[in-house]
Amino acid sequence: MGDLLETLTDKHIEWALSQKLFFVSTAPSGEGGHINCSPKGGDCFAFLDQDSFIYADYTGSGNETIAHLHENGRILIMFCSFEGPPRIMRLHGSGTALFPGHEDFERYSNQLPANLGLRSIIHTKIQRASVSCGYSVPLFKFVGQRDLLDKWATRKGPEGVAAYREEKNQTSIDGLPGYGQLT
Numbered sequence: 001m002g003d004l005l006e007t008l009t010d011k012h013i014e015w016a017l018s019q020k021l022f023f024v025s026t027a028p029s030g031e032g033g034h035i036n037c038s039p040k041g042g043d044c045f046a047f048l049d050q051d052s053f054i055y056a057d058y059t060g061s062g063n064e065t066i067a068h069l070h071e072n073g074r075i076l077i078m079f080c081s082f083e084g085p086p087r088i089m090r091l092h093g094s095g096t097a098l099f100p101g102h103e104d105f106e107r108y109s110n111q112l113p114a115n116l117g118l119r120s121i122i123h124t125k126i127q128r129a130s131v132s133c134g135y136s137v138p139l140f141k142f143v144g145q146r147d148l149l150d151k152w153a154t155r156k157g158p159e160g161v162a163a164y165r166e167e168k169n170q171t172s173i174d175g176l177p178g179y180g181q182l183t
Contacts, residue, residue: 001131002088008050012131014081014091017045020071020142024055024122025076026068026095033174036064042145046111052125053077057097058117058149059161059169061072063179066097066120067172070182075124083142086134095124099183116161119169119179 005012006159016022020041027035036169044056053084055077057065069075082085098105108121169179 002130003129004089005131008047008090008126010131011104012089012129013047013050015084015087017047018038019079019081021080022055023078023080024065025078026065026074028068028172028174028176031071034064034172036062036068038065039118041062044115048056048108048111048123050126052093053091054111054121054123056112056115056118057120057122058115059119059153059165061168062173063119063169064172065122066169066182067174067176069095069122069177072115075122077124077181079109080134082137082140086137088132088134088137090132091126092123092126093124093126095122097121097179097182098123099179101183116149116158117149118142119165 010174022040022045023037024040025035025037027033040055041137045053046055047053058141073094075093077091079089104123105121107122107145109118112121156164170181171178
C-alpha cells in the first residue's frame with residue numbers, strides 16, 4: 001500500500017522532474033469506452049506549484065487524452081523510477097487541454113521546450129497524490145531521447161502538421177470530439 005501525500009514537497013517535485021519517462025492515463029465516462037495510457041518522454045513536464053502541473057501534448061496518431069479531458073477532466077500521471085532507488089508517484093487530477101489562442105497557452109508554452117509538434121498543453125490541478133515502493137519495477141539504463149517527432153514535424157512543416165491533425169485527430173477511438181472538433 002502506498003502513502004497518500006498531503007502535499008508535494010520540493011523533493012517529490014525534484015524526483016519527478018528527474019525521471020525520463022512518465023505515463024498519462026485517461027478514460028471516457030460510462031461503460032464500454034477505451035481506457036488510454038500513453039508514455040511521455042523528454043523535457044515536456046513542468047510543475048506550476050505544488051498543486052498543479054502542465055505538460056506538452058504533442059501531435060500523435062490519436063488524441064484520446066484531449067477527448068477524455070474534454071468529456072470528464074479525469075487524468076492520472078504516473079512517474080516510475082527505472083534507475084536508482086525504486087519509487088512510483090501517482091498524480092490524480094482534473095485536467096484541461098489548452099490550445100493555441102487560449103489565454104494561458106502562450107504563458108505556459110514559454111515554460112516548455114519549443115516544438116513544432118506541440119498540439120496542446122495539458123493543464124492539471126492535482127486532487128490526489130501518492131507514492132509507493134516500485135520494488136518490482138525493473139531497472140533500465142537511459143540511453144537518450146528520440147528525435148523522431150522533431151524530424152517528422154520539421155519534414156512536414158507547420159502546414160503539414162496541421163493537415164495531419166485535421167486528418168487524424170478529429171475524434172477519439174470511441175467517437176468523442178477530438179482536437180479537430182475542439183479547436
